[in-house]
Amino acid sequence: MAKKNGQNQGSITKRKDGMYMAQLSVEGKRVTKYFRTVREANSWRIETLHKIQCGLFYAGPKLTLAKYLDEWIISRKDSIKQKTLLQYKSIIDLHIKPILGTKNINEIKPADIQALYNSKISSGTGVRTVRLIHSVLHCALNHALKLGIIYRNPSDAIYKPKAIKNEMKILDENQVKSLLFAAKGKRLEALFKLAVTTGLREGEILGLKWSDLNWDTHQVNIQRQVQRVQKTGLVFSDPKTAAGRRMILLGLGTILSLKDHCKRQLFEREFMGNQWQDNDLIFPSTHGTPLDPSNLLGQFKELLREANLPNIRFHDLRHTAASLMLRQGISIKVVQERLGHSDAGMTLNVYSHTIPGMQKEAAEKMDEITAIIELNEVFEKVGDQTGLQ
Template identity: 40%
Template sequence: MNQYNEKVKEGKISSTTVRYIHAVIHGALEQALKNNLVAQNVSEATTLPQERKKEIHTLTMAQITQLFSAIENDRLFPAIMLELTTGLRRGELLGLHWRDVDLNAGILTVRRNLVRIKNHEAKEGEKKTKLVFQEPKTEASRRTIPIAQQALEELKRHKARQEQEKRLAGPSYQDNDLVFCKEKGLPIDPRNFTRHFDILLKRAGIPHIRFHDTRHTFATLMLELGEHPKVVQQILGHSKIAVTLDTYTHVPLDLEKRAAEKLNQALIERKIPPSQEGI
């Protein structure tokens, strides 16, 4: 058990991974204790490594405008715009099918993720991993969210271009009904999509951020614009509002200051006129 912290110090595993491992070991020993297979649950004597939050880097509105301007002719520009206006997870974005999108109502529904997993059935010479579509892990992740008008218009143009790609490819096109795919219809590998995103950032002269930080950017902007955390939670697909609030603790303080300013202004506006004092 003491090896937990040693592994973290060596940089071999993260503190989050240690906590997952500990949860599995603790649960197994707890069941063994109930079955009288062990005298005690020794995992309870373990001191877990302190969980460190990953630093969040977000784009400003000015940087988003700069990015959009620099990449508007890129084939995957619609994907980046949709991401920054919905906060979808990468797998959700790449797993989006046209049947999940209602262009008339301006909404989309998250029903699956595109992920790369180990291919346990791989034979010699075959790839050890494969792309698969998986259902969301939680009910909160299965959600319907609105599409911003600009993103909606861009999606309509993207769909028209995609139809042209189908015609040009002819029989070689593999229609998987994917909103964002390769030129011949195949799914885009999430890792390749991230690499392309990195290239787009460089092209726009924007400092590097993780693709997942686009999700953080969306959430941060929504909160800074005064959107209620509950609404942001539902759009992001967080199971609990505590997750949203805990992740974006850097935003509420600013909102609290703004709320205090609003209250102060309201008190000033409703201040009793001097002529009525003492009545």
């Protein structure tokens, strides 16, 4: 027999199998849930009624995932960077909507999501892209969970593909000298010097302005980066993380290199005349606009070939700088701050395996400690035998 709770308050019915069926009407559609006890059924009924009154449950029964994701992406517009927003939208439009978009959001099961990932991998989609699909979908469904549109996040039950780490390629001290020798006299000589002495990210280097540099204190403030945004082009944006906004000190050699670069740039400005677009950038294009990363990459690859060096990424200069600093015994905390990592643990996780010398030093120090202990034990034994105290 059904237990009624007044108009629009839903009902609870005990079934023949002993289960309790709770029902509510939401915008003319009946919503039904089953529970083991009447107490659980009534708790769900009361909680759901409260959500309906607060406007949280209104769309769940008939809202498609595609429609929800459209609304979700709009809600994120002011909380994430434009490039990230466009990346999210691309992942949704190209990968999620075509397969799951027509399903009601509260009917999506873990098996549906797993099937999506499996189909992507089978069709040749990269692991990194599938992990991005998971991140976007999981984040969007978590928000739906908070709003009360769904009662659980089905992507929680999914195993996302294991990340494949790119091999870290690092130049040694002699190779760095060869690179800088090859860059001698070239337009971006100071850029490569700055990259290997500071470990700055490519976007951070391209976003540096002369106003960020203090010639007297040798300090440079990192407070922006250059990024490429789809359909917009190159734009200035905040650093990658909060820790990325930082101040670092430059060595005298780097400062002298930048002074030579400044003189060269003044000549360029005079030569270009009205064609020069002044953005106060330290490393602009030949017209004063932000330097395109693809142009920088081309010049970098040319240097590598000229110096007969391994074909590494520009980002590997950051890894090179970090590893050289650590090998020189520079404090992990200082290296972390120069790189703009959020904590020293992250720096250690990324770079500790590149410093085999640290393992050797630790082994030798432990041997020294135990050798002292063993020697003390010998003295004690001699003292016992001779009766000396």
